[in-house]
Amino acid sequence: LSPPRDRLRIAIQKSGRLAEPARALLASCGLSWRESRDRLFCYGETLAVDLLLVRDDDIPGLIAEGVCDLGIVGRNVLLEQAHDRERGGRPPAFREWRALGFGGCRLALAVPEDWAWEGPAQLRGKRIATSYPALLAAWLRERAVEAEVVVLSGSVEIAPRLGQADAVCDLVSTGSTLAANQLKPVATLLESEAVLAGPVQPLEDARGELADLLLRRLEGALRIRR
Ligand code: PRP
Numbered sequence: 001l002s003p004p005r006d007r008l009r010i011a012i013q014k015s016g017r018l019a020e021p022a023r024a025l026l027a028s029c030g031l032s033w034r035e036s037r038d039r040l041f042c043y044g045e046t047l048a049v050d051l052l053l054v055r056d057d058d059i060p061g062l063i064a065e066g067v068c069d070l071g072i073v074g075r076n077v078l079l080e081q082a083h084d085r086e087r088g089g090r091p092p093a094f095r096e097w098r099a100l101g102f103g104g105c106r107l108a109l110a111v112p113e114d115w116a117w118e119g120p121a122q123l124r125g126k127r128i129a130t131s132y133p134a135l136l137a138a139w140l141r142e143r144a145v146e147a148e149v150v151v152l153s154g155s156v157e158i159a160p161r162l163g164q165a166d167a168v169c170d171l172v173s174t175g176s177t178l179a180a181n182q183l184k185p186v187a188t189l190l191e192s193e194a195v196l197a198g199p200v201q202p203l204e205d206a207r208g209e210l211a212d213l214l215l216r217r218l219e220g221a222l223r224i225r226r
């Protein structure tokens with residue numbers, strides 16, 4: 001399962017917000033692939049850089065296990081899983097290599113619109129639904145607020161209406177999902193965007209050289225965009 005040493009393997013989101021911009025950014029670095037985008041694996045043609053199309057949540061684990069060398073993933077996903085590893089006493093196995101300037105959003109705490117927000121202490125004893133339990137727990141701990149964290153993998157914003165939670169902690173991009181569920185953001189836990197993620201230590205052998213080349217091309221591509 002581990003990648004050949006002479007080819008670089010990058011995991012990107014198969015479908016979703018980051019999928020197209022991630023591919024487009026890599027293409028603007030001069031990469032091209034021999035595969036249609038509904039397939040799971042894309043074989044690099046112009047450079048020995050292959051793509052693996054996966055669920056974004058799986059990307060940090062794929063890097064940790066060495067199945068992929070690099071990944072393009074939201075900082076929110078990367079930090080959540082890093083905190084989770086830390087809580088479980090596991091050593092760091094991936095880190096942010098470079099911010100990529102797209103997919104901007106924030107991880108926010110949101111409460112029902114009719115709450116008069118007075119601050120984090122108001123959450124004491126409340127139930128908060130989230131897909132980011134480790135980041136939320138760390139934020140609550142720093143503020144010495146004891147609340148119940150309800151872990152949901154999706155449709156978090158509907159939890160208060162269903163009576164599953166009193167508040168939510170989820171990603172906000174345009175804010176329309178919160179508004180549609182009569183919720184308002186009251187605190188920002190994290191500013192996020194797509195990042196290039198990789199192992200803690202630099203890559204070695206031919207993959208290290210390919211990664212250096214890719215990083216140089218990324219610098220150029222991102223400079224032109226700004
Ligand atoms: C994210 C997030 C919110 C929504 C917010 O979900 O979980 O539900 O976007 O966006 P908005 O502020 O523009 O309404 P997304 O569909 O990106 O991914 P997910 O399925 O992995 O949660």
Ligand code: ZN
Pocket residue numbers: 056057
């Ligand atoms: Zn996801």
Ligand code: MG
Pocket residue numbers: 154155156
């Ligand atoms: Mg969502």
